[in-house]
Amino acid sequence: LEDFSKAHKGLDLCLESAKAHCKTITDFIQIAEILNNLGCLSFMCGKSDDSMKYFTESLDVQQAVLNHSLYTGSILAGHSTSLNISITQANMAFLRMCANDYLTAIVLFEKAMATQQMLLYDAHETLLGTMDHLAAANLFHGNKEKSINMLVRMLRAQLFIFGQEDTRCENTRNKIKMVRLKAATAAPAANLHHKEKEKDSGGVSFEDKNDNDRDGEEKYISSKKENSKSPTAENIDAARYDKEDKQVEEMLKKGEVESSSKAIIQQGESKNEEQKPTQSPKKESAMPASKKAQQQLSKHPKKSWKRFGSSLRKPSKK
Numbered sequence: 001l002e003d004f005s006k007a008h009k010g011l012d013l014c015l016e017s018a019k020a021h022c023k024t025i026t027d028f029i030q031i032a033e034i035l036n037n038l039g040c041l042s043f044m045c046g047k048s049d050d051s052m053k054y055f056t057e058s059l060d061v062q063q064a065v066l067n068h069s070l071y072t073g074s075i076l077a078g079h080s081t082s083l084n085i086s087i088t089q090a091n092m093a094f095l096r097m098c099a100n101d102y103l104t105a106i107v108l109f110e111k112a113m114a115t116q117q118m119l120l121y122d123a124h125e126t127l128l129g130t131m132d133h134l135a136a137a138n139l140f141h142g143n144k145e146k147s148i149n150m151l152v153r154m155l156r157a158q159l160f161i162f163g164q165e166d167t168r169c170e171n172t173r174n175k176i177k178m179v180r181l182k183a184a185t186a187a188p189a190a191n192l193h194h195k196e197k198e199k200d201s202g203g204v205s206f207e208d209k210n211d212n213d214r215d216g217e218e219k220y221i222s223s224k225k226e227n228s229k230s231p232t233a234e235n236i237d238a239a240r241y242d243k244e245d246k247q248v249e250e251m252l253k254k255g256e257v258e259s260s261s262k263a264i265i266q267q268g269e270s271k272n273e274e275q276k277p278t279q280s281p282k283k284e285s286a287m288p289a290s291k292k293a294q295q296q297l298s299k300h301p302k303k304s305w306k307r308f309g310s311s312l313r314k315p316s317k318k
Contacts, residue, residue, distance in 0.1 A: 004044040032061040055092045086115035102141035109134040123161035144183045151176045
């Protein structure tokens with residue numbers, strides 16, 4: 001039963017025979033199923049590249065069958081083909097997740113789930129498996145919130161169908177607790193990372209900046225340091241007022257308090273009136289919501305995750 005290489009050779013012979021005698025739409029559907037199963041066996045044999053080729057070829061054949069069924073097939077045939085396409089997409093997504101290409105895996109899992117949730121009931125094994133893997137892909141990609149939301153949706157469907165005492169519900173609860181624990185432990189580490197960066201950068205905080213933009217942060221630090229060295233209007237005014245305060249202190253010591261200090265204060269007020277702008281200052285425009293949202297984003301550290309459930313699935317025959 002565990003001789004995958006022998007099964008692979010047998011399916012290769014079946015594929016050659018099916019292609020040689022292919023005449024009807026049913027024959028094309030059978031070829032697509034054989035290709036999908038060959039992709040599963042190739043993965044079991046450790047040949048991920050060959051597995052992806054078989055899945056891609058199977059997906060192309062199934063898409064051609066679905067396009068043909070729009071005009072000549074029945075609604076049930078279209079449903080069956082659409083479900084098989086979603087299963088093949090989920091298999092391809094699992095391969096991309098194993099290759100650490102989490103973004104592509106998320107896109108493929110979402111496509112598969114969008115089809116399956118229209119054709120299957122909420123707690124169907126195939127749909128739950130896709131949701132489970134989609135939660136894992138989001139966690140690997142750093143989207144802990146989406147991962148938790150997906151697991152919570154899974155739990156609601158399982159509770160409604162299986163009940164609270166079912167072991168599947170308990171497993172989903174444990175996964176939710178694990179993701180929330182990872183999110184809680186990742187937050188202090190992220191704050192410590194920001195504090196260390198702030199200390200190294202001379203007091204400049206990057207909580208409102210994207211951690212992915214490393215070059216932008218370095219330029220931001222250098223510009224802040226240069227601006228702190230360069231003279232500004234505020235620095236000049238502060239230096240002038242400090243000088244005047246020293247003069248007042250010296251006059252206090254000499255007893256020339258009332259007359260001289262009043263003259264200096266009046267002189268400072270006259271200078272401030274000269275420096276006042278004649279035009280009314282412009283009101284600051286409100287910051288757009290999208291920019292505020294971008295400033296609040298923060299990169300989540302990568303965390304490990306145990307693979308959920310079964311790996312690859314074969315399409316069900318209808």
